[in-house]
Amino acid sequence: MRRLLPLLALCSSLAALAAGCGDSDRGGSAQALGAGDVIGMKALHFKPDHVQVPxxxxxxxxxxxxxxxxxxxxxxxxxxSKTFGKDGTYAFTPTTAGTIKYECTLHPGMDGTIDVVAK
Known part of the structure; x- marks a missing residue:
């Protein structure tokens, strides 16, 4: 049993780490979105769903x-936006700092956050 304790502790740590590495950014920090980067819409989610832009x-x-x-x-x-299909795009340029919450109105639970920061 003594030899199993370190292994169990390692497994527990790895499981906790894996739980924090899912597709969603909820609860975590925002991902910086660079000029030219896009927010994808895939598997009924925004990817990434929490971004930061100037x-x-x-x-x-x-x-x-x-x-x-x-x-x-x-x-x-x-x-x-209007509804758009595969490979369609929509763009918006924020003019003030703050937090923007948004959604896809066609799919409940498909939502995201944009943290807009001053330059």
């Missing part, structure tokens, strides 16, 4: 799957 940087969403999507701000900004 004021004035264009944000582009791209539909990477065959089901239609849209993008609509819930708070922190005022934008709403």
């Amino acid at each position: 004021v004035g940087q264009k944000i582009t969403w791209k539909n990477d799957e065959s089901v239609p999507h849209d993008v609509k701000a819930d708070s922190g900004a005022d934008f709403a």
